[in-house]
Amino acid sequence: MSATPADPPTAGRSHTAGEPQAGAGPRAAAPEPVPVPVPVSVPGEEPAAAGAGPSVPSRSALVADRARAAWLGVPLRARLVGIITALLAVGLMIAGLTTATLLERYLVGQVDRRLATEAEYLAQREADSLFGDSRPGAASYVPTDYVLVVRDVLGGRTISGRDTTYREYGVPAPPELTPAEARATERRPFDVPSSRPGSSWRFVAFSMSTGGEAIGTVTVGLPLGDVQRTVKRITLLLLTSGLGIIVLGALAGSWAVRRSLRPLREIESTAASIAAGDLSRRVPTAPETTEVGRLGAALNGMLAQIESAFADRTASEARMRRFVADASHELRTPLAAIRGYGELYRMGALTEPDQVDDTFRRVEESATRMGGLVEDLLALARLDDGRPMHLADVDLAVLAADALSDLHALDPSRATALLGSDGAPLRSCVVAGDERMLRQVVSNLVGNVVQHTPTGTPVELAVGVLGDRPGEGVLEVRDHGPGIDPEHAARVFERFYRVDASRTRGGTAGGGTGGGAGLGMAIVAAIVTAHRGEVSLAQTPGGGTTVRVNLPLARPGTLGDEAGDDADHAGTEPDDARSTATSAHDEH
Structure with a gap:
């Protein structure tokens, strides 16, 4: 006789609750009616009318929205610390439960192995003793x-x-x-x-x-x-240590978050200072490998752009105010003169014919001066407006020769010369531009020399192509006068700026209209800029001032036939212009 292993258990079949059974009643159940959905109203909510708009949000949605709004209202530091603490608590809880469960299974498994080792032997021994052993x-x-x-x-x-x-x-x-x-x-x-x-x-x-x-x-x-006591002790130990770890983790997380968000507080302080008007403040820099560093770099770039734009706007407003004030001042003088002479004439103070003639001559001069100023202002306004120009091939050598001819007619005592740039022979230098505007550039530059240099000061015009800038033509107007002080050289191209601010000079040589009011050089700079060129000042060797104008050379075939004809015509004139200018220089 022995203790034999048991057969595997068999599962019995059970009826499911609600399943109909045979013989449950004397007659078959009648078919149930199809249920008709009935609208259910929630207390406190109005039933939605047919064809009405979107339904009212449910209470759960409202509660979720309020909870979301409350969560978003919590400071970022508190949210981050809360998230870190919650994740740490969940992680420790999962780890503790897993540890306790695995430990309990392991210890119970040891008990099962002891039972498997001893129980079968004890059962066999007991069975043998009961049956005659x-x-x-x-x-x-x-x-x-x-x-x-x-x-x-x-x-x-x-x-x-x-x-x-x-x-x-x-x-x-x-x-x-x-x-x-x-x-x-x-x-x-x-x-x-x-x-x-x-x-x-x-x-x-x-x-x-x-x-x-x-x-x-x-x-x-x-x-x-023993197993249960061990599991309880381990669980209590895990719980106690877990609470301590959570507290330490919350403190460490709060410190780390506060330290990590310190640049954001500095950014907030900087933004407050900027809002108060200090545009020079910048966000403290950090490594651009971090999010705060990239944010700081982007903010500093934006602040630099804002400061630059604000400075440009302030400077533009200051220039505009100065421009309006200077224009008003320049117009006030001739208008006052005309009004004064008119009052003298009306009062009968001009009794002699010579007095009347002199008065009307002065009125005419004031009107001419005022008209020239208005023309200059209109020219600058058109240039600022960016109106299209009538482009053609223009030879700078021809313009220079014409300007020297006008200067010789105005002041025969001046020695003039038309040269090639950098000592090279004089050649045609054809640029693409508006001939009328470029003539005004040369006329204003030559007239500026006449106004600001003593009588008899030599004037030289040089035309050519520089070796270091082969795609540009150059026109230089050189004088051997007293020159311009460095503090004035940087501002001579500003509107209404005059080196000698104590008096206003009138008239320009060669038909220039920019003299006296301080607009001549400003018009030169505006015209050259409109032609995508550059204008600069330099000291003439031996004393004096040199104004250099660089303009892009004309490309063959880029302009129309009319421009080509003008270029052909202009190309035939430099030799005649050079001979005229040279003869004038030899004569004086």
Whole structure:
């Protein structure tokens, strides 16, 4: 006779709740009516009318929106610390639960392995002693902490265990299993409650049979009190250490977040200073590999652009105010003169014909001067407006020769010369531009020399192409006068700026209209800029001032036939112009 392994249990079929059974009633159930949906109204909400607009948000949506708004109203530092703390708490909780669960499974597994080792031997020993074996039964030497329960088919039951074990772990209450139930649970340990609260036992059951006939069951168990106490202690330790880690993590996270957000507080302080009017403030720099560094660099770039734009706007407004004031002042003088002479004439103070003639001559001069100023202002306004120009091929050598001819007619005592640039022979230098405007440039430059240099000061005009800038033509107007002081050289191209601000000079040579009011050089700069050129000042070797104008050379075939004809015509004139200018220079 031996304890044989149990057959695998079979699962029985059970009826599902609500499933109809045969013979449940005397007649078949009548078909149920199709349910009709009935609108349900929520207390506090108006029912939606047919064809009305979108439905009113539900209470859950409103609560979610309020919670989201409240969350967004929390400072970023508090939100980050809260998120860090919550993630740390969740991580520690998951780690603690996992650790406690795995530890409990491991310790229970050890108990199961002990049961697997001893229980089968004890059950076999007990079965042999019941059926004639001379050896004592298992109950006579049950190991420490083990409990042995033997039950026969007649209802007899024997429980073997030590009193010390019962006092420490309590008395188990194993189920009274039949041989069939024992076979169903054989070799699969199961938990059994204990008389001591918070403690339980682990049992495994075997069936006893002889000659193929079941005669009883043997159940062997071990207490789980040590396992449960160990798991509780570990859980308490994990909980205590986890709370400490969460507190330390919250403090460390608060410090780290505060330190990380310090640049943002500095940015906030800088923005407040800028809002107060200090546009020179900049955000403290940080490595651009970080988000704060990239944000700071972007903000500093934006602040630099804002400061530059504000400075340009301030300077533009200052120039505009100065421009309006200067224009008003320049117009006030001739208007006052005309008004004064008119009052003298009306009062009869001019009795002699010579007085009348002199008065009208002065009125005419004032009107001419005022008209020239208005023309200059209109010319600058047109240039600022960017109106299209009548482009053609223009030879700078021809313009220079014409200007020197006008200068010779105006002041025959001056020595003049037309030269090639950098000592090279004089050649045609054809540029693409508006001939009328370029003539005004040359006329204003020559007239400026006449106004600001003593009588008889030599004047030289040089035309050519520079070697270091082959795509540009150059026109230089050189004088050998007193020159311009460095503090004035940077501002001579400003509108209404005069080196000698104490008096206003009138008239320009060669038909220039920019003299006296301080607009001549400003018109030169505006015209050259409109032609995508450059104008600059330099010191003439030996004393004096040189004004250099660089203009892009004309490209062959880029202008119309008319421009080509003008270029051909202009190309035939430099030799004549050079001979005229040279003869004038030799004569004086």
